Amino acid sequence: DAKxxxxxxxxxxxxxxxxxxxxxxxxxxxxxxxxxxxxxxxGPQYIIHGLKNNETNEMASLIxxxxxxxxxxxxxxxxxxxxxxxxxxxxxxxxxxxxxxFGKGTTLSVSS
Amino acid sequence: SAVISxxxxxxxxxxxxxxxxxxxxDSQVTMMFWYRQQPGQSLTLIATANQGSEATxxxxxxxxxxxxxxxxxxxxxxxxxxxxPEDSSIYLCSVEGGRVNLNTEAFFGQGTRLTVV
Numbered sequence: 001d002a003k004x005x006x007x008x009x010x011x012x013x014x015x016x017x018x019x020x021x022x023x024x025x026x027x028x029x030x031x032x033x034x035x036x037x038x039x040x041x042x043g044p045q046y047i048i049h050g051l052k053n054n055e056t057n058e059m060a061s062l063i064x065x066x067x068x069x070x071x072x073x074x075x076x077x078x079x080x081x082x083x084x085x086x087x088x089x090x091x092x093x094x095x096x097x098x099x100x101x102f103g104k105g106t107t108l109s110v111s112s
Numbered sequence: 113s114a115v116i117s118x119x120x121x122x123x124x125x126x127x128x129x130x131x132x133x134x135x136x137x138d139s140q141v142t143m144m145f146w147y148r149q150q151p152g153q154s155l156t157l158i159a160t161a162n163q164g165s166e167a168t169x170x171x172x173x174x175x176x177x178x179x180x181x182x183x184x185x186x187x188x189x190x191x192x193x194x195x196x197p198e199d200s201s202i203y204l205c206s207v208e209g210g211r212v213n214l215n216t217e218a219f220f221g222q223g224t225r226l227t228v229v
Binding site (some may be wrong): 034045051089092093097099100102105 | 154168202206210214215216217218219221222225
């Protein structure tokens, strides 16, 4: 089962920052937080991941709380093309190896 | 990053038949994964396929229904056998980007959209 909880949907105005929250209260010390997104009818796209420090790349920033029980994905200037389902995933080592176990995700709708 | 090619991209099949989906990667990878995405749903892991060993299936998925081959480090196939309309889904292949650990992103193909009539 997925170890994360996300709101089912969010709205954001074009040009504004989109802040997508994720709760992962049972995360263990060596487990990473990953974010992917899926634009309609396409395969999931990797965005960013982190362990405990905040991370930033050309797509987004990832803010992880000090206790690691929650995180926020920030899209600094959302565009219409950022409309997608965003998945927050805690990656664990299990019988499935290091496979990503997806939850329901957050549907982000960016409007003009 | 890894470039993944899935074939076919979509197909419409008759119930009772089987379809084999191919996943080709442009580099050698240790672990490959197969997922199913039913209409309007999230992704569900079917199995993990490692070269040289039998695939490991998740609960609710069996080898007779979803046989998997992994003949080398760049290729895998998933067969959907004896199809019924309930098998209509998008099937996705995924690979690890590098060494097998928790600090390596995974990449996905564009999926195979299967409709069973």
